[in-house]
Amino acid sequence: MSLIDGFIYWNVSPVMFHIPGTSVSLTWYGLMWALGLIISRQVGLYIFLKEDRYTVNLPALFLMIVVPAIVGARLGHFLFYDLHALVSNPFVVVNPPFHGLSSHGGVFGILIGVYIWCRRNHAEYLFVIDRLALVAISAGACIRFGNLMNSEIVGVPADLPWAFIFAHVDQLPRHPAQLYESVFYTVFFLFMLYVWHTHAHHLRSGIILGMILTILWTFRFVVESVKENxxxxxxxxxxxxxxxxxIPYIMAGVALILLRKSKYTVRYSK
Known part of the structure; x- marks a missing residue:
């Protein structure tokens, strides 16, 4: 990374290093995905243990998050952005390299996976998804930073002092849209963690999820306007x-807040 004509010249290799004597390499994107999963898992453990609810089968819960998230993100990419490829060859979903993941599809996959876990473990769905939506923000921050290291999901051209020239894309200064998202998700995660710590014990289940859906996807709606299609x-x-x-996520968030807003409810019993 350097400065050229007042812009940030981004020429970072997506590969951290190659393992000598093999064709295997460690990428920044893979590292950030792994880091996101580790951080979110640890934060999730802390939250559930702190509240002492549904702690018996947590390993299975995290499995029901990761697998549906990846499957949903992969399917979502082809359904939303490359349907022709999916129709032509349905096995393209599992064919490497696994480029193309949709966060919208990933969220939908998580909602389904958590619902199945809650049914099996007789858990309150909104309570569980409230907490998981919170920790998922931290994973999103890591993944978007991985997109930056990969020079992908770039922004539209911009004449701004913080614009990036993505050398692996072209020589145009562009909005670092991935960085916008990564920074926002980090700050938003810390804010929502504070909300959970100070208010979750007397907020109705679903309010935290409603806040996250409304604020996060409103930001996504705005930042999409400075991304390349x-x-x-x-x-x-x-x-x-x-x-x-x-838009559907924003509407769902607003609806949840309105439906569950009855201001405060009594403290839950264990």
Whole structure:
């Protein structure tokens, strides 16, 4: 990374290092995915142990988050951005390299996976998803930083002092949209962790999820306006696919807050 013509010249290799004598390499993106999973798992453990609810089968819960998240993100990418490839060859979903993950699809996968776990363990769905939505923000921050290291999901051209020239893409200064998201998610995660720590004991289940859905996806709707479209067909749309897919999450968040708002409820019993 250096400065050229007043812009940040981003020429970072996506590969951290190659393992000598093999074709195996460690990428920044893979590292950030792993770091996101580790951080979110540890924060999740802390939250559930602190509240002392549903602590018996937590390993299975985290498994029901990770697997559906990856499957949903992979399927979502092809359903939303490359349907032709999926129809032509359904096995493209499992064919390496695994480029192309949709966060909208990943969130939907998590919602389904957690619902299945809650049914099996007789757990309150909204309570569990409240806490998991919170920890998922930290994973999102890591993954978006991984996108930055990969020089992918770049922003549109911009004449700003903090614009990045992504050398692996072209020589145009662009919005570092991945960095915008990573920084926002980090700050938002800390804010929501504070909300949980100070208010969760008397907020109705679903309020935290409603806040996260509304605020996070509103930000996503806005930041999508400075991103390059991921598929050519989006050029003919007034809103890109990322913005269109953010609207249902925003509406769901507002609806949850309104439905569960009855201000405060009594402290739950264990």
């Amino acid at each position: 991921q598929s050519a067909f989006e050029h003919d749309l007034s809103l890109n696919i990322g913005q269109i897919l953010s």
